[in-house]
Amino acid sequence: MSAPLHEAHPSSPGRGLPDTQQGMRRRNLSRVMHTLNTEGPLSRAAVASHIGLTRAAVSTLVDELIRSGLLEELGPERPGRVGRPGSALALSGRGPAGIGAEIGVDHLAVCAVDLRGEVRARAVRHGTNRGRSPEPVIHELTALVRRVVAEAEGEGLWPAGLAVAVPGLVASDARTVVRTPNLDWHDTDLGTLLPGDLPLTVDNEANFGGLAELWLGDGAPSDFLHVSAEIGIGGAVVVDGRLLRGTRGFAGELGHVPVRPEGPACACGGRGCLEQYAGEEAVFRAAGLEPGEDRVELLAERAAAGDKDVRRALRDAGTALGIALTGAVNLLDPETVVLGGALAGLAPWLLPSLERELARRTAGPACAVTVSRLGSEGPLLGAAHSVVRAVLDDPATVGIRP
Template sequence: MPPRPPRRDDPVRQRSLRDHNLALVLRHVTAANRPPSRAEIAAASGLTRATVSTIVDELIAGGLVAELEPVSRSGVGRPGTGIVPAGTGPAGLGMEVNVDYLAVCAVDLTGAVRHRQVRRLDQREHSPAQTWQALAELADQALAAVAALGLTPAGGMIAVPGLVEGDMIRIAPNLGWQQVPLPRPGDLGGLRELPLEVANEATLAALGERHATGLRSFLYVSGEIGIGGGIVLDGELFGGSHGWAGEIGHVTIDPQGPDCHCGSRGCLEQYAGEEAIRAAAGLPGRDTAKLEQHAAAGEPAVLAALDAAGSALGVALSSAVNLLDITTVVLGGHYADLIGWLSPALEREFARRVITSDWSPVRVRPSALGADAAMVGAARAVVQGILDDPARFLAARA
């Protein structure tokens, strides 16, 4: 994961002055509601106009920002020239390994998704080495697409449905992975030349959601075959001591419940995971769209299964809300499509179990990024690393 963005927004002195101010100016450009001029950046940042002009020139030369055509205006003074994030230049590559699909996307410095590809493939039928090989094929196609768009790949981030520590995926229960080494450079085709990291998919999805919505504090819950969670508090991802926080899918609903892939019993996934919902509804196969179609048709068994899943979610999430003092829950993955049927039972449990519900009710909303949240968040993490430390990116290109 990229380093946490600095909490400071004032100029500094000595050796870090240039690096800090490069990031300061770049943040002003990317965060602006409209393209700011050099004079406006100077006024907002506290830097001198001469310093801003020098920094902007350097950022333009490095392909990080671009200058618009001057805008004519009446009165005295030079025409205003807006500065914008470069539409060409660096791009972050986000990849996702999920139980039944692989996905990859590229995001440019403006945050726009410039390439997206999803391949349906059940990873439970493949070894980790086979999964990395299949992901490398998708990544190579993405690299070719990025090059055709005139972009330069700046790095890659892989989202996995498991716990990552150091150079190891400690456990990914729904993949059947335990103590799986992270892929080596030679395992991922053209990515061997790029900086590459691996992180939890729900955590990265929460990062993507934070950037897409501007929400400052929320609990993100991803509903796929497994259930993942990401926590954002006051604008910052909360990862816990090891970066493993958010494993809401393995909160116990019933200690005597069915066995879970994690080795425990009665976990939330066994009641509200995608496969659990389909089984309770009596629907074979793996097509979530059919689940939606049957629910829309008002089939009693399907509606009952979704209501039960919503109740189980409510039980687990109420404890998290009470613990974290969060008032917004974002439902992602397939939950975003099923929110209309899950929300009534979920909100019913919140009203019963969240101690502050009478005066501070929990808001439930669908993910703005839907099923793409993890891979977009992964790509956005790469881009965020550039925004936080453009000097490092420029030095690597020199």
């Protein structure tokens, strides 16, 4: 389960597979899976017409996918969208499952998603992870993973892999947490701490949030800048349906774009970074509040109740977001900017000033700003779906029950 497979776009299934007969077979298996993922249940003939292969060629591919447990035939009692009952194929609801996990600053969460994209099991543990070393946190996370896997197995699923979202920079080995400003973990190889029986991918929470938006968002475009916040501010750049990772995997660090170069010092070593104006601590400080649990809910409640200090703090945060996003939009020319994570819940009070800055400063035509409906669920769902996507992208190898 290598990282690039996670990012293939439905429009080019199996991208990256070798250009041989064997590679072509694997790409065609992937095309069948992606067609059923996009279109829902279809007959063999409809699949063949969708992907431009003969009915006979598709039948061979489908038989292989049924044998592997990745597809199932719907019985006559579920005719789906085709005329002849019994002939419809669907992605299996009892096949591989993607296990997603999230290490938040204030919570742990795990879920299992089947090939159809349905969440089939989940577990959450609230409570801060600040100041804790990695071992006990990962120990707790492992217990949650085991519970979710057992529940999924009880429904006939089997785990195809584990993807973990973390609030920090991850090395290109997709295992090692290089730095988590709010947990104070450094160069921690989660591969040695997590159960070794599942293929593992670790990634930044903002990356998984951006991927979730790409895969699950309402009419999400394939070129967008996803801005999210939990405690810090993260960004994910999606270009042509692919996440832009950067040379060292550190792309998307929107929180440290300079907004006012002579502004307050930031933990990153810079001055006047976006996080100093729109990060959670900065907003609480500007509003004269003490941070507690359920921080975002508190801000949203106060703002909705008309609290002038909170509204002013959010308006100023929106202005800072607008300034930083102007630079990003001028550089990247995305189709939209998507506010996700905790920012989605605060959008009504951030958006007016954010959009005003963006409109008056952008060199090209103004860029639309939308609000994610996934909100703070994005990173966890993105993690689980990344495993499911890896199966869709290369069912011949990634989707095989171990």
